[in-house]
Amino acid sequence: MLKRGLFPLGRGSRSLLAAAMIGSLVTLTACQGNKDIDITALDIETEPADVLYNQALANIKAGKMKEASRKFDAIDKQHPYSEYARRAMVMNSFANYRMGRYSESINSARRYISLYPNSEDTAYAYYLIGLSYYRQIPQVTRDQGTARKAIAAFSEIIQRYPESEYVADSEVKLRFARDQLAGKEMQIGRYYQERKEYAAAVNRFRTVVESYPNTRQVEEALARLTEVYFAMGLTQDAQAAAAVLGHNYPDSQWYADSYKLLQTEGLEPRENRGSWITRAGSRLIGGSQS
Structure with missing residues (x-):
C-alpha cells in the first residue's frame, strides 16, 4: 500500500489501490530491485490493463509522474470502462497535479466525477480539482477567478462528503481562498477611498463584512467603514462601525485609530441597532480568527 506521504490519497483511494498493490508486490519489488530493468521502456501498446496499472503505480513511487501518466492514458484508451480504467482516471488526475499540469488534472477529475458520481473516490476527485485551482491562486492584486473555483470544489467536498478525510484540509484551504476574495x-x-469615491468604497468594504465575515480582512474593513462614513458626514454609521470593531477586536490598532478619529469630533463608538453594520457584526468571529 502506498504511504500517505507520497501523495494525498484518502481511505477510499487507498482501498482502490490496495488490491492492485498487494497483487503486484512481488513484481514491483523485482522491478525496483533490478537496476537493469527500466519500467518506463516497456511497450505500453501490448501490455494488459493490470500490468500497465501496476507499472504506473511503480512509476509514481519512483517519482516518474510523466511516465505514470502515459500509462494511465494508455489504460483509458486501450481498456475503456474497465475497472482499471476507472482507477487510472483518478490516478492520472493526481499524476498531472503533481507535475503542475493543473488543467489536465482538473479535466481528468471532472471526467471521473461525470462517469462515476457515486464512487468511493469521487470526493478525492473533487479534492484534486480544489487543489489544482488552489495552487493557481494569484496575488490579491490579480483576478481571483481561480480562488472562486477552488472555493466551489472544496465546498462541494464539505457539503456532500462531510465524513470525508479531505474535509479538514478543504476547510483550511477554503478559508484562505475566501480571504483572498475579501x-x-x-x-x-x-x-476608491483614496480617490474620495466614498459610496463605491463603502460597497466594497460592506461586501467584506457581510460576505466574508470570517476572514482576516474584516478588521480593516470595519476601520475603513468608520473612516469613510466619517468623511461622508454619516457619523452614526461611523460610530456603529467603530462599535462593532471594538466589540470584536478590542485590542486592535485599527480600533484604537478609529476611536481617535471619532474623538476629533467629540464622538465615541456607539451601537446602532437599526444599522446593517450592527446586524452584520453579530456574525463576526472577532479576535478568534488566527
Missing part, C-alpha cells in the same frame, strides 16, 4: 475587495475599496 482581500481583493479591500484592495478595490482602498482604491
Whole structure:
C-alpha cells in the first residue's frame, strides 16, 4: 500500500489501490530491485490493463509522474470502462497535479466525477480539482477567478462528503481562498477611498463584512467603514462601525485609530441597532480568527 506521504490519497483511494498493490508486490519489488530493468521502456501498446496499472503505480513511487501518466492514458484508451480504467482516471488526475499540469488534472477529475458520481473516490476527485485551482491562486492584486473555483470544489467536498478525510484540509484551504476574495475587495475599496469615491468604497468594504465575515480582512474593513462614513458626514454609521470593531477586536490598532478619529469630533463608538453594520457584526468571529 502506498504511504500517505507520497501523495494525498484518502481511505477510499487507498482501498482502490490496495488490491492492485498487494497483487503486484512481488513484481514491483523485482522491478525496483533490478537496476537493469527500466519500467518506463516497456511497450505500453501490448501490455494488459493490470500490468500497465501496476507499472504506473511503480512509476509514481519512483517519482516518474510523466511516465505514470502515459500509462494511465494508455489504460483509458486501450481498456475503456474497465475497472482499471476507472482507477487510472483518478490516478492520472493526481499524476498531472503533481507535475503542475493543473488543467489536465482538473479535466481528468471532472471526467471521473461525470462517469462515476457515486464512487468511493469521487470526493478525492473533487479534492484534486480544489487543489489544482488552489495552487493557481494569484496575488490579491490579480483576478481571483481561480480562488472562486477552488472555493466551489472544496465546498462541494464539505457539503456532500462531510465524513470525508479531505474535509479538514478543504476547510483550511477554503478559508484562505475566501480571504483572498475579501482581500481583493479591500484592495478595490482602498482604491476608491483614496480617490474620495466614498459610496463605491463603502460597497466594497460592506461586501467584506457581510460576505466574508470570517476572514482576516474584516478588521480593516470595519476601520475603513468608520473612516469613510466619517468623511461622508454619516457619523452614526461611523460610530456603529467603530462599535462593532471594538466589540470584536478590542485590542486592535485599527480600533484604537478609529476611536481617535471619532474623538476629533467629540464622538465615541456607539451601537446602532437599526444599522446593517450592527446586524452584520453579530456574525463576526472577532479576535478568534488566527
